[in-house]
Amino acid sequence: MEFAIQEINNRTDLLPGITLGYQIHDSCSAVPMAVKVAFEFANGMDPFFNDTDCCSKSAAAAVPALVGDSSSTSSISVATTLGLFGIPQVNVAFEFDQNFQISFIFYTELQVSHYATSKLVKHFGWTWIGAVRSDTDYGNYGMASFLKAAQVEGICVEYSESYYRTQPRSKLERVANVIRRSTARVIVAFVNSGDMRFLLEELARQPPPPMQWIGSEAWIIEPEFLRFNMCAGAIGFGVPRSVIPGLREFLLDLSPTQALKSPLLTEFWESSFSCSLKGSSEGARECDGSEDIRALQNPYTDTSQLRITIMSYKATYAIAHAIHGVICNDTQCDKSAKFTPWQILDQLKRVNFTTKNGFQVSFDSSGDPVAVYDLINWQVNKDGGLDFMTVGHYDSSRPRGQEFSMSRAISWMGGQTEVPRSVCSESCPPGTRKTVQKGKPVCCYDCIPCAEGEISNKTDSLNCVRCPPELWPNTQRDSCLPKPVEFLFWDDTLSIILTVFSITGAFISVCVAAVFYKHRTSPIVRANNSELSFLLLFSLTLCFLCSLTFIGRPSKWSCMLRHTVFGITFVLCISCVLGKTIVVLMAFRATLPGSNAMKWFGPPQQRLSVLTFTFIQVLICVLWLTISPPLPFKNLKHYKDSIILECGLGSAIGFWAVLGYIGFLSLLCFILAFFARKLPDKFNEAKFITFSMLIFCAVWISFIPAYVSSPGKFTVAVEIFAILASSFSLVFCIFIPKCFIIMFRPEQNTKKHLMGKVPSKSL
Known part of the structure; x- marks a missing residue:
């Protein structure tokens, strides 16, 4: 701050033509001390440190602006007090709470926002963290904003977990154990x-x-903490490092005489050289003037890591520019001009300048900079120690989502x-979904497979589709x-077997017809109604x-054709x-005396x-095909993991009417043949018809439950089996037998054998 004041005055x-004066006070990181100093600023006080003659007691009473403390608590307390008098505060703090933002505070650096962190x-990709x-x-x-x-x-x-260094040690130990x-x-x-420092x-x-x-x-930019190797790899946001031209030389020009003007500098000088300045203390070696501040190696002489220091530099310049805007025009300033803190406050909202080291300083309507x-x-250096390395940047002025970049x-x-x-x-892979563990945060979950018929094609899916x-x-x-589409393929083993039986049956029928045709004049063929x-x-x-x-x-055509x-x-x-059965009955009636049944x-x-x-039957089929014919459809309900391609019945009444009519004729034929089974004849065909119709009816009676309960292609196979068996x-x-x-x-x-005139063994 003194360096900045000297630059401005030169x-x-x-x-x-205007010389700035200043007062410096230590709040000791205590709110009561900060408030006490605030009242003294407002009421007027003797200058604590001043190397000019411009600040008399009367002048000190009109404090136009304040460079604030680095503690948000102290800054807010001071701003609340000085705000009653309209005195603005330009803060070097970068921590604050938006709920207590005060219009009299201007920040040279914003807090690293919760959004950025x-x-x-x-x-x-960290979703499970601890917080202190x-x-x-x-x-x-700060933590409340971050957690939100x-x-x-x-x-x-x-x-x-939270703690404060003045709290009992047991509180700090508990926090450390939670971390472990x-x-x-x-x-x-x-x-x-x-x-x-206490926590580490x-x-x-x-x-x-x-x-x-x-x-x-x-x-994160505290050099003292680099000795804690357990923090190797730590990352965090820090104020950009900068170099203030001329500051190192200014610091190294400090003399014992200048150090005596300030208790702060006196303490620094004596602790650095282990000696006592004249009249400052007793019992210690008196400084003899041979002390060389350029030979020191401490944070005071190290200007390569200026991060927080630059904020005091910018704050001082901001106030100077605000005063310039009140009492100066383009060419000169009015040394006798009277101004109030309210005027400085108004001008601070308008300042916009660039420092010698290239920093842009301006404030928005809320008193916030970019x-x-x-x-x-x-990072670990070649010597095994830790060093600060800049690996990325954050710029709130960039488009949302692009503020953060890596270098x-x-x-x-x-x-x-x-x-x-x-x-x-761990992340739930595709094919599973997350289910929150009871009583735990949403980041703690179990991965359960998707239910049958559902999928998830993304990692960490909340639901399956x-x-x-x-x-x-x-x-x-x-x-x-x-x-997969399921139907009775031609190359299925079952299809091949059924096809063989079908062709074999047709071949047997043709062979029988050939035998009958060859022996069509024989008695057994003629006696059994050859036509x-x-x-x-x-x-x-x-x-x-x-x-x-x-x-x-x-x-479409195969479905209508097959039924x-x-x-x-x-x-x-x-x-x-049925005709053959009736012929047998009529033939027996014709042998009775006076019967002429065969003519009917x-x-x-x-x-x-x-x-x-x-x-x-043709009429029934025509009506069925006309009203609601059987057509192919995809059965998606019977199997969950496959499609059954089958012929829908169309009209169930038509289907069962066709089967019912066949069943009616079969039952009628069976009854007539049963009555004729014991008619006196050497070769009674009614017996064989009865037995065949018994098998026929048994097959089709058993077909109905088998047809209804068979799944998929086996439904068709059952129907084919019933056709072939009957x-x-x-x-x-x-x-x-014939x-x-x-x-x-x-x-x-x-003819004699058939008429029963030749003894023979019955079949």
Whole structure:
């Protein structure tokens, strides 16, 4: 401050012809002392330190402005007091609470905002941190702002402890133990330098596991703390380092005579050279004038790390520019001008200048400057000690989200080159979702797999998303894949087996027809109504072949064809069997004396009955196809992980009407054949019809529950099996015995044998 005043007084462009005076007071970091000095400023007092003759007691009474303390608590207390008198304060403090921002305070540096610190933590992926703070306005309000911003960023705090250096030692020990036991590897410390020294010394007694310290500007640039190696890798925002031209030379020109003018400088001189200035103390070696301040190596002579010092420099210049704006015009100043603190306050809002070392100074309507900070990193040097290194920057004037930038690599805790991890729970991979652990912060969670049919394709998903109906999750449940389409493929083993049986049945029917045709004049063929037999074999061949329409990918035409062809061919088949059964009954009635039953059911009537029964089924199928035909559709409900491509029934009434009509004819045929099974005849066909229809009905009765309960392609397989089984029952029960006699027992294929006139063994 003295250097800045001397520079200003020697300038011709700033307050020309005006000499500034000053008073310096030590608040001793105590609010009562700061308030006491504030009242003295307001009421007038003798100058404490002054190397000019400009400041008389009367002049000292009109204090136009104040360079404030570096403590926010003291600054707010002083500003509250001086604000009653309209005296503005330009603060060198960079810690303050927005809730207590006072219009009479102007800050040469803004506090490193909670936004910047929270963004820094978020930038490196830390979601689980510890927090300590000084139990002061600085620590409490700074930490409260940070925690509020951290919550927005999704950062959780394992613990938040506070202490103050004057509190009982047990409080400090408890805070140190909490830090040692914590699982968070990152600790944010909003602590002033005095409190930080006590904490680090306590932790040094029993060092905790390596931790990543995030420091506030109050201690991150404190050279004294570089001796604590456990803080290696600490990072934090600090005031940009600068060089004030001429300051080092000014400091090194300090003489014993100048030191005697100020108790502060006297104490500094005597402690530095272990001697006593004349008349200042007793019992110590008197300084003899040979002391060389240039030979000292201490913070006083080191001007390479000027960070906080520059703020006093800028604050002093800001007040000078404000006074210049009140009493000076473009060329000269009015030495006799009277001005009030209110005028200085108004001018401070308008100041805008650049210092010799390139710093821009201006204030907004709230008294805040643009916040520009260096990101400081404690890195190990070649000698094994710690040094401050600038690794990034923060500029609040840049667009939101771009304020933070990196300029070089960071050395992390323990000398690591990779960013340390500090999370309560590891990230949930895709395919899982987060569920908060009961009683713990939201950053502590369990990862549970997505439910069946759901996926999550992002890390740390809060919810899983259900796949669309035609898609299904993959094994990892991180993407939806098309469900496999299921139907009875031609190359399926089951399809091949059913196809073989179908073709075999059709081949057997054709072979039987060939045998019958070759022996069409034989008694056994003629006696069993050869015309109906050939029609029955033809219909059975169609029945075997229609089962092939059920195999393969369902289409519009295949769905309509398979059910209608099946229904019509089976009715044709059953109609023929029914006709043969009626013929047997009529033939027996015709043998009775005076009976002429056969004339009512001769060949024309047989053909008409078959045609009539079949036409009814054709009519049912036409109505079914017209009103609501069976069409292919994707069954998404039966299987969750696959699509069943099947033929929908369309109208269920039409489907069951077709089956019901077949069942009615089959039951009627079975009843008639059952009544005719014991009619006197050497070769009674009614017995074989009865047995075949018994199998036929059993197959289709068991088909209904099997059809309803079979899943997917097995539904079609059950229907094909029922068709083949019932068809084989008719072929084997009705025609195979006759073929056996024709082929292997030709002696029984005679009219006499059939009439029962030749003794023979019954089949």
